[in-house]
Amino acid sequence: MQQRHLEQAERHIAQGKRHIDEQEERIAALARIGADTTEARKLLNNFYATQAQHIEHRARILRELEK
Template identity: 55%
Template sequence: MQLRHLAEAEQHIARGTQHISDQELRIAEFDFRGHDSTLARSLLETFRITQAQYVAHRDHILRELGL
C-alpha cells in the first residue's frame, strides 16, 4: 500500500515540476511581450507551494517505509 502511495507521490512531484517549468516559460513570454504577468506569477507561487507539499508528503512516506 505504501509503495503505491510513494509511486503516486513521485508522479505528483514530476507533474508539479512540469507545471512549474511551463508556467515559468509563460511568464517569460508575457514579460517579453510586455503583458501583465501578475496573475501568472501568483499561479506560479501556488504551484511552488503545492510542490513543496508534494515533496513533504513523499518524504513522509519514505520515513514510514524506513527509507
Template identity: 45%
Template sequence: MQHEHLTITERHIAAGVKLLAKQEALISELKRHHHDIEGALAVLATMRETQSLHIDDRDRILRELERQNH
C-alpha cells in the same frame, strides 16, 4: 499501500516539475511581450507551494517505509 502512495506522490512531483517549467516559460513570454504577469506569478506561487507539499508527503512516506524496514 505506502508503496502505492509513494508511486502516486512521485508522479505528482514529476508532473509538477514539468508544470512549473511551463508556467515559468509562460511568465517569461508574457514579460517579453510586456503583458501583466501578476496573475501568472500568483499561479506560480500556488504551484510551488503545492509542489512543496508533494515533496513533504514523499519524504514522510519514505521515512515511514524506512521505519518499517528496521
C-alpha cells in the same frame, strides 16, 4: 500500500515540475511582450506551494517505509 503511495507521490512531483516549468515559460513569454505577469506569478507561487507539499508528503512516506 506505502509503495503505491510513494509511486503516486513521485508522479505528483514530476507533474508539478512540468507545471512549474511551463508556467515559468509562460511568464517569460508574457514579460517579453510587456504583458502584465501578476496573475501568472500568483499561479506560479501556488504551484511552488503545492510542489512543496508533494515533496513533504513523499518525505513522510519514505520515513514510514524506513520504519
